[in-house]
Amino acid sequence: MPVSKKNYTISQEKTARYAKALGHPARVFIMDFLVKNTDKCCYSGDMAEELPIARSTLSQHLKELKEAGLIQGEINPPYIKYCINKISWEEAKGLFDLFFNR
Amino acid sequence: MPVSKKNYTISQEKTARYAKALGHPARVFIMDFLVKNTDKCCYSGDMAEELPIARSTLSQHLKELKEAGLIQGEINPPYIKYCINKISWEEAKGLFDLFFNR
DNA sequence: TTAGTATTTCGTCTAATAACGAAACAAAAT
DNA sequence: ATTTTGTTTCGTTATTAGACGAAATACTAA
Numbered sequence: 001m002p003v004s005k006k007n008y009t010i011s012q013e014k015t016a017r018y019a020k021a022l023g024h025p026a027r028v029f030i031m032d033f034l035v036k037n038t039d040k041c042c043y044s045g046d047m048a049e050e051l052p053i054a055r056s057t058l059s060q061h062l063k064e065l066k067e068a069g070l071i072q073g074e075i076n077p078p079y080i081k082y083c084i085n086k087i088s089w090e091e092a093k094g095l096f097d098l099f100f101n102r
Numbered sequence: 103m104p105v106s107k108k109n110y111t112i113s114q115e116k117t118a119r120y121a122k123a124l125g126h127p128a129r130v131f132i133m134d135f136l137v138k139n140t141d142k143c144c145y146s147g148d149m150a151e152e153l154p155i156a157r158s159t160l161s162q163h164l165k166e167l168k169e170a171g172l173i174q175g176e177i178n179p180p181y182i183k184y185c186i187n188k189i190s191w192e193e194a195k196g197l198f199d200l201f202f203n204r
Numbered sequence: 205t206t207a208g209t210a211t212t213t214c215g216t217c218t219a220a221t222a223a224c225g226a227a228a229c230a231a232a233a234t
Numbered sequence: 235a236t237t238t239t240g241t242t243t244c245g246t247t248a249t250t251a252g253a254c255g256a257a258a259t260a261c262t263a264a
Contacts, residue, residue, distance in 0.1 A: 008128070015124065015130045016126050016127040016129070031201070032114065052108070056224070057222070060223085162213095181209095
């Protein structure tokens with residue numbers, strides 16, 4: 001049997017997962033945008049106008065943030081209103097806080 | 103002329119850069135390890151023993167963290183002693199703090 | 205000089221990411 | 235029923251990431 005190697009902790013896995021989701025400026029922009037506008041409705045189109053990427057590319061970035069759990073989309077036809085997923089946001093905040101301050 | 107699109111801010115670019123560097127559990131592990139052991143010497147081999155990846159793969163992760171500026175290696179033959187780059191570490195901490203608390 | 209040790213680089217492979225425009229979708233309005 | 239509108243999915247392409255073992259490097263000790 002080989003020497004047993006430690007696996008990563010859940011915190012390390014989760015931290016990496018959130019970090020990866022934030023690993024592109026467009027996705028940081030999106031989160032910034034949503035945080036700044038928690039009161040307003042945030043549509044894909046609103047963000048598209050401020051981003052130097054195609055709408056389909058933006059859509060992909062939104063999907064990735066959704067898959068990481070950081071945002072959620074609420075259908076409000078013909079729009080989709082995006083907002084922060086507060087649970088995950090707080091979790092990410094806590095993880096990074098722990099990561100940097102210890 | 104097409105409608106001018108905003109570019110990303112420097113903060114967004116930097117935040118994304120650091121986030122990307124932390125976007126893998128092995129790299130989160132490494133940073134954890136280095137922070138826990140700032141007093142001791144941290145060699146690649148010490149970490150390799152606790153990680154479920156090949157040494158060459160670890161070396162690549164170390165390289166990525168180095169390129170992102172988060173760590174630095176000091177040659178101490180036949181070892182290489184790794185440590186946190188405090189300047190960048192503080193910068194990253196500040197960026198994430200700003201990102202999450204605003 | 206040769207052997208040993210710690211680490212990195214190289215070569216290779218597979219899979220994931222990032223980007224775009226075109227096409228598809230879903231609901232509302234005409 | 236057709237058109238319009240906002241958004242996503244699809245198909246494609248190019249680049250980057252993650253992994254490994256083998257080979258190279260760099261220094262020490264014998």
